[in-house]
Amino acid sequence: MAGELDSVTRPLAFKIQGLTKSFGNRQVLRGLDLEIEAGKSVTVFGPNGAGKSTLVKILATIMNPTSGTVFINGQDLKQNAWAIRRHIGLITHQTLLYGNLTGRENLEFYGRMFDVPDLKSRIQEMVSLVGMTARQHDRVATLSRGMQQRFAIARALLHKPSIVLMDEPETGLDQEAIPLLWRAMPDNAENVRTVIHVTHSLERGLELGDRFVILDKGKIVYEGVREAIDLAGLKDVYRKSTSMST
């Protein structure tokens, strides 16, 4: 697959087959099959220990699967992890920012690492998007948690990724910034952005997503689309899985 972004034949953003992940004897993901079209927004729910963060790490290419195949934008994770990384932005509950550096310097660093063209103007753009122009020259460690997370969003979207992976991105984010995060999502050159959003909160997740997946004990126990949502069924499965995990 050549990965051509054509409105007629667009490759799947994610094609996951038989994905497993074990840490020694402990099986965290027990065989996931999932296909996500480009431009879709998928919310992944699940109790603690379901394997959500592990899934995100594998898709972000920072963890290797134990078995199974993962194709991102038509490219095999095993062979082309390097190339795939250019298209992925990661927002987690950790900011991934260096405390001693200023917000701007952090963005300069990541910009260099991602080979972002017109870095200076792009940084200017992102910094004002997240409303941090006034504080961009302050050391990140001196900023409040909410402000740090804003810079984290700027960092994640700096290189215009066509895929955004989010693991509890709203952690620490102040109230004003939350809509900011979601407004920033559609910003992309080709205007196609695939989002995978992992969250604990059923309400939040249901608000923003085209598709819903519930993960429990390393397996997908529910899959549904917004247009044909079986709300009662989803909530039922969700409640069952969260109550079973202690």
Place this chain on the structure above:
Amino acid sequence: MKFWSKVFAIARKDTLSELRSREILSSVLMFALLVIVIYEFAFGGDPDTIKTVAPGMLWTTFVFAGMLSLNRAFIPEKEQGCLEGLMICPVSREAIYAGKAISSLLFMLIIEAIGLIAFTVLFNLPVISLPVITITVFTTIGFVAVGTLFSALSVNTKAREMVLPILFLPIVIPIIIGAVNATQAALASGSFSDVGSWLQIIIAFDVIFSVVSFLTFDFIVVE
């Protein structure tokens, strides 16, 4: 040469961060200078004794200071998940290793330079000479080659920084032997020929471990 530009971007980031906080430079440097002063009192202040044990003093100081410095290489990466931040970048794991190694090398060389000056001033020993500087540079490369790998390893364990000495010290014994004897030869005669065979061991160590660490780094940082 995208590889090298990313390597230097990482090294530059580390240097910038260090310049801001001066954590390594101040605390490790203070430690090194204090250790040197303690040696004066430990050896009774007798100039002949000092002269005999000088190479040993120099290298034990540098080894301990080196360990403190190397520990700091990956601790900031653990905060706020920065190591993950590096790994999501389109940069090879080996480039991360190289970038970290270069910044650690820089910090250690700065501390050692000041250490050598302190040695000259406090003990009146001719350690600022080309042979000794050469020995110092090559030995430090060896320290950093292995130390960067082990630092990444230790930071991912339960005991963190305390694991580094256990791994690091046995492995660097060959270059410590080499460095001490080479320094001794350099102080005694000041010529490169006597230093030669010891220097060869150090350089062999540098080459072997740069390669081995480079190749195995991926296993340490990827889960």
Place this chain on the structure above:
Amino acid sequence: MKKITLAILGLVLMLVDLYLVFNWVPVLQNNDGTVNLEQKILYLMIPTAWLAMLAFVITAICGIAFLAKKNEKWDVFAQSSAEVGIVFTTLACAVGAIWAKPAWGVWWDFGTPRLTTTLILWFIFLAYLLVRGLASEAYRGAVFASVVAIIGLADIPLIILSTTLWGNVSTMHPKEIVFQGGLDPKQGMLVGISVTTFTILFVWLLLLIDSIKRDEIELKRLKELNQA
């Protein structure tokens, strides 16, 4: 079945070996006319030192195999080899010290490359076993340990080289009378027999510990299966 054969063979050979050490091999005379009994420790020291090294090489090679193939069995074998190895290394160092005192007048001499290398090997084994336990989980511990073993393996030639060079210039180094030439052919043969005997003992212990570990893992796996 194989293990029992080894065990019996090892036991028999050990008894034969002991007999030969004390009754067959000619006893040396010291320069001052006294009997050099402590020389006999050679037949314990050479095998243990050799096996310490062998155990380490096995650990390192299995470590490489584990990293390449990701199959747990390599790691279990590596760990077993390390556990048996550290025992032999401790023995080699202790025996070396016990011999050094009457022979050289000191408990230890860093000028002997063999002794020093064995001591450093002991530390590397220790580091290998410690790192396993200190990692956040078993699999990562195994990966870390394998890397430590590989680094150690790369280091061994350098350790031997540097300690030998250093031994030559070290002022405290007495002459190694026993090791320099002129070994009675009977002594040479006995060294060979001792090495073989101890190697069989080593292999038996290694296979035993490996199978115990594998049984433990199987037991754990079955328990988990039962619970799920």
